[in-house]
Amino acid sequence: MSAPTFAVSWDEERARDLAVARRRATGLLVFAALVFVATHVFTDGTGFWGYLQSAAEAGVVGGVADWFAVTALFRHPLGIPIPHTAIIARGKAVFGRGLGEFIAHNFLDPDQLAERLRDLDPASRLGEWLVRPSNAEVVARQGSGVIAGIADALGDEEIQESIRQAVEERIRTVELTPILGGAIELAMEGGHHHVLVDATLRGASRAIEENQDLLRERIRQESPWWIPESVDLMVFEKVYDGLQRFVRDVTADPDHEIRRHFDSQALLLADRLKASPDLRMQGEQLKAELLNHPEFQAWAQVLWTDLKQQLTRAAGEPESELRRRLEVWTIAAGERLAHDPDLRHRVNTWVVSVSRQVVEQSGGEVADLIASTVDRWDANEASRRLELLLGRDLQFIRINGTLVGALVGLLIHSLVQLTG
DSSP: OOOOOOOHHHHHHHHHHHHHHHHHHHHHHHHHHHHHHHHHHHSOSOTHHHHHHHHHHHHHHHHHHHHHHHHHHHSOGGGOOOTTOSHHHHTHHHHHHHHHHHHHHHTSOHHHHHHHHHHHOHHHHHHHHHTSHHHHHHHHHHHHHHHHHHHHHSOHHHHHHHHHHHHHHHHHTSOHHHHHHHHHHHHHHTTTHHHHHHHHHHHHHHHHHHTHHHHHHHHHHHSOTTSOHHHHHHHHHHHHHHHHHHHHHHHHOTTOHHHHHHHHHHHHHHHHHHHOHHHHHHHHHHHHHHHHSHHHHHHHHHHHHHHHHHHHHHHHOTTOHHHHHHHHHHHHHHHHHHHOHHHHHHHHHHHHHHHHHHHHHHHHHHHHHHHHHHHHSOHHHHHHHHHHHHHHHHHHHHHHHHHHHHHHHHHHHHHHHHHO
16 A cells, blocks of 8 residues: 655655644653652642642643543553554544545535636736736647647547548539639739730740741741742741731730630630539539549548648747747737626536536545545554644643643632631
């Protein structure tokens, strides 16, 4: 059996206090005994000496009786196994059960706990604590660690499969072509499509410039054999300059006919994407091919792994976005608790309700825990610990027993003298 763990400093301090109190009580008892012996040997026991002798005699009797009673709680007096002594060592199990039931019934009363919690207003205290930046930093650090720990404890394969299924089901429930049509309309309403058109025109201009030789050779090959090469070169220059000038004109003129034609065709495509059953069917087929593509399956599988790594890394970095956001959310929660009476009331009500349920359901378990803990203590060690805890005060019972006994002896002797 293992004894309960107490701090060494606590043991030493209580042991010193107990030793001092025990010396005082024993010293008083020895003093009373010496007075009794002295008055019995050196006086005739009459007059004043008779009163003193009777008081000392009764004081010795009272002190010895209380010494026996106090000692019998923790051990056998003088090592003699007298019945009904060493009470705590013998009745350790009963003591533990009684202590557990006493605490459960008197300190874990649901009504008293609920009343105390209402007076404490835990929501306000929590709000005041959360708004402090140092506390918010602690919450963020601990919270990020908890998040990373939960992520690390979860089974990777199960989470990966769940994420893959969730992403796939979400994509399957969304029709592709109406979204594309709406995206095209939205881009055109804001004029964002001009950026794409301009980029396409600039790309076309660079492509024409970079492929001059290819274009020149193509014209020469398509030209009849009897046309001179100089004519082919003139034709190439005309075609090249015309193409580049056309591209520059379209690029420079936001209201160019080609742009208007592109806009009309884009809007027509958007309408068809949103309304055409054929395009919608083709979009669903394309989406199904995408979902079944090995690259998509691999991406969905590694999505959780990447997220887990990011969470673990962010949890360990004091300046990470995760910690920063947790700090901001913590302070915001504290400020809301401080300024929202309805929220405070709901939080307090929840705390009281949960606490009542815990106490009502766990009161018996607390009593069993205390009883089983005391029962596992070594009997002698348990007695020693309790004596350290209670012995100093019990020594005053010995002191009072000696003094009260002396007063009673004095009173009895006085009554005898008055009535004798």
